[in-house]
Amino acid sequence: MEIHVTLHGRDDLSGQIYRQLRSGIVEGRLVAGERLPSTRDLATQLGVSRKTTLDVFERLISEGYLRSRPGDGTFVAEGLIRVPTHPADSMKHQARMQAIWSSMPVQLSMPRHDVPYPFDFLGGVTDKRLFPFDTWRRCINHAVRLQARGRGQYRDPAGEQELRLAVSRYLAFSRAVASNWQDVIVTHGAQQAIDLIARVVLRPGDVVAVEEPGYPPARAAFAAAGAKIIGVSVDDQGLIVEQLPRKARLVYVTPSHQFPLGMPMSLERRVALLEWAQRQGAVIIEDDYDGEFRFEGRPVEPLKSLDRAGLVAYVGTFSKTIFPELRVGYVVPPASLNEAIQKAKQISDWHSCSLTQAALAKFMLDGDFAKHLRRMHKHYEDRRRTLVSSLQNELAEWFEPRIPAAGIHMTARLKGSLKEKHLTGGALDPSIGLYGISGFYMNRPTHEGLIFGYGGIESDDIGIAMKKIRMRLLKMA
Ligand SMILES: Cc1ncc(COP(=O)(O)O)c(C=O)c1O
Structure with a gap:
C-alpha cells in the first residue's frame, strides 16, 4: 500500500x-x-x-x-x-468568547505606521537615544548578580521591596504622594494597574465614568470587565463633576495632564470630585501618567494626597520617563483594595519580572533616574518651545494650540474648514506623521484637532516639519 x-x-x-x-x-x-x-x-x-x-x-x-x-x-x-x-x-459547540471581545478595537494604541515617518509626532513615545543605556547596563548587571544567587523561585506579587521603596520615596518627593513601601504594587505598566483595579472593583453592568475625550486603553479595560462606560465632558478645569452619572462605581481621571487635551484639573474640581465620590462610595483612578515633565505653573495637589476617605487609587508608569517597552508601572491603591489587587496581580501573572525591578530600583536609588529626568526635561522643554512657537506664529491661521503646563504631547484644534483627514496618515505630507484627536472620543467629537507628541522628534526636526506643514497648507488653500 x-x-x-x-x-x-x-x-x-x-x-x-x-x-x-x-x-x-x-x-x-x-x-x-x-x-x-x-x-x-x-x-x-x-x-x-x-x-x-x-x-x-x-x-x-x-x-x-x-x-x-x-x-x-x-x-x-x-x-x-x-x-x-x-x-x-x-x-x-465552538469555543465562544463574550460578545464584548468582538467589538474591542484590535490595536488600541499601536502605531499604524510600520516604518516611522521621518518627522513623526506620534504620542506616547519617548526618545530612547537620550536614555543612559550604559548606566542601565550597570543596573542590569547588578540585578543579574543579585538574582544569580540561591534558587529560582516565585517572588512577592506586589513587587520587589527595593523598587517599592524607591517608588514610594520618589512619589513623596516629586509627586507629593505619601505612602509606605508596602502601599505600592508594581505592575506591568499603568495599563495592568488599571485592569487590576477594574477586576477587583467592578461587577458586570457597573457604571464607569471616564473623561470625554479620554484614554481608549483604559476604557477597553473597563469594557473588558463588563462595565457600562459613560463619557463625561471636560472643560478648561478638567472633568465636569456635576455631569457625573449618579450611579458610577468608578471614575477614571487624568488630573495632572488631562489625556489628551492637556489641562490640569483645578483644585476646586478635585475637591468636588472627592466629595462626590465620598457621597457615592465610588472609587477614583488617578492616572498620573506623565506629570513628571512640568514646564510652567505650580503642580496642583494630587487627588491621592487630598483623599481622606480612602477612595483614590493612584496609578503611575515609567513608560513616559524611561520607555514604554520597559512595561513597569505601579499603583498605590486605597488600603481597603491593597490585598485584593495583590491577589489579582498574582492570578494574572504572579509578579512582574524581578530582574527588571531590581535594575530599576538601583537606577532610582542611585539617583540616575532623577538625573535622567532633569536631562530629558531640558530636551522636552526645548521641543515644546519650538512647537508652541510654530503653532502660535507661522501656523496660527490653521491651528489653535492648547498649551499644557506639563507632559510630552499637546493638542491643537483645527481652524476653518481644515479636517483631520486632510492632515493625518501622510495625507498632507508623506514624510510627516500627524495624528487626529477624534479617536479619543467615545461619542461624536465636539471638534477636530491634532495631537502632537514631541517625545520622539527633536527640536530641529520639529522646526523643519512645521515649515513643511505651512508650505503644504498654503498650497492647499
Ligand atoms: C493616559 C495614559 N495613561 C497611561 C499611559 C501609559 O500606559 P502604560 O504604563 O501601560 O504604558 C499612557 C500612555 O500613553 C496614557 O496616555
Missing part, C-alpha cells in the same frame, strides 16, 4: 514523516491493524534514506502507535484512543 506523506524541503525529514504518520493514526485515517509499507519501500517512495524511515518506525513502535510482527510487517497498533474529528460546519 502507498501511504500519503508529503515532504517539504529536505530539513528534518524523519520529523516530517513521523508527524504525518502519527497524526494519521491519532486522527483515525490509518486504522488499527492496517499494514504499513516496509521501511525500504517507504524510503524509495519518499526518496529518503532507509535509515530515516527505520528511525521513524522505531520511534512510533516505542511510543506504541505501531506494532511490528517479525517476518510479517509493521501494523497500526490496536486499542489506541482516537481524537474525534468533525468537519468544521457540523460543530455545534
Whole structure:
C-alpha cells in the first residue's frame, strides 16, 4: 500500500514523516491493524534514506502507535484512543468568547505606521537615544548578580521591596504622594494597574465614568470587565463633576495632564470630585501618567494626597520617563483594595519580572533616574518651545494650540474648514506623521484637532516639519 506523506524541503525529514504518520493514526485515517509499507519501500517512495524511515518506525513502535510482527510487517497498533474529528460546519459547540471581545478595537494604541515617518509626532513615545543605556547596563548587571544567587523561585506579587521603596520615596518627593513601601504594587505598566483595579472593583453592568475625550486603553479595560462606560465632558478645569452619572462605581481621571487635551484639573474640581465620590462610595483612578515633565505653573495637589476617605487609587508608569517597552508601572491603591489587587496581580501573572525591578530600583536609588529626568526635561522643554512657537506664529491661521503646563504631547484644534483627514496618515505630507484627536472620543467629537507628541522628534526636526506643514497648507488653500 502507498501511504500519503508529503515532504517539504529536505530539513528534518524523519520529523516530517513521523508527524504525518502519527497524526494519521491519532486522527483515525490509518486504522488499527492496517499494514504499513516496509521501511525500504517507504524510503524509495519518499526518496529518503532507509535509515530515516527505520528511525521513524522505531520511534512510533516505542511510543506504541505501531506494532511490528517479525517476518510479517509493521501494523497500526490496536486499542489506541482516537481524537474525534468533525468537519468544521457540523460543530455545534465552538469555543465562544463574550460578545464584548468582538467589538474591542484590535490595536488600541499601536502605531499604524510600520516604518516611522521621518518627522513623526506620534504620542506616547519617548526618545530612547537620550536614555543612559550604559548606566542601565550597570543596573542590569547588578540585578543579574543579585538574582544569580540561591534558587529560582516565585517572588512577592506586589513587587520587589527595593523598587517599592524607591517608588514610594520618589512619589513623596516629586509627586507629593505619601505612602509606605508596602502601599505600592508594581505592575506591568499603568495599563495592568488599571485592569487590576477594574477586576477587583467592578461587577458586570457597573457604571464607569471616564473623561470625554479620554484614554481608549483604559476604557477597553473597563469594557473588558463588563462595565457600562459613560463619557463625561471636560472643560478648561478638567472633568465636569456635576455631569457625573449618579450611579458610577468608578471614575477614571487624568488630573495632572488631562489625556489628551492637556489641562490640569483645578483644585476646586478635585475637591468636588472627592466629595462626590465620598457621597457615592465610588472609587477614583488617578492616572498620573506623565506629570513628571512640568514646564510652567505650580503642580496642583494630587487627588491621592487630598483623599481622606480612602477612595483614590493612584496609578503611575515609567513608560513616559524611561520607555514604554520597559512595561513597569505601579499603583498605590486605597488600603481597603491593597490585598485584593495583590491577589489579582498574582492570578494574572504572579509578579512582574524581578530582574527588571531590581535594575530599576538601583537606577532610582542611585539617583540616575532623577538625573535622567532633569536631562530629558531640558530636551522636552526645548521641543515644546519650538512647537508652541510654530503653532502660535507661522501656523496660527490653521491651528489653535492648547498649551499644557506639563507632559510630552499637546493638542491643537483645527481652524476653518481644515479636517483631520486632510492632515493625518501622510495625507498632507508623506514624510510627516500627524495624528487626529477624534479617536479619543467615545461619542461624536465636539471638534477636530491634532495631537502632537514631541517625545520622539527633536527640536530641529520639529522646526523643519512645521515649515513643511505651512508650505503644504498654503498650497492647499
Ligand atoms: C493616559 C495614559 N495613561 C497611561 C499611559 C501609559 O500606559 P502604560 O504604563 O501601560 O504604558 C499612557 C500612555 O500613553 C496614557 O496616555
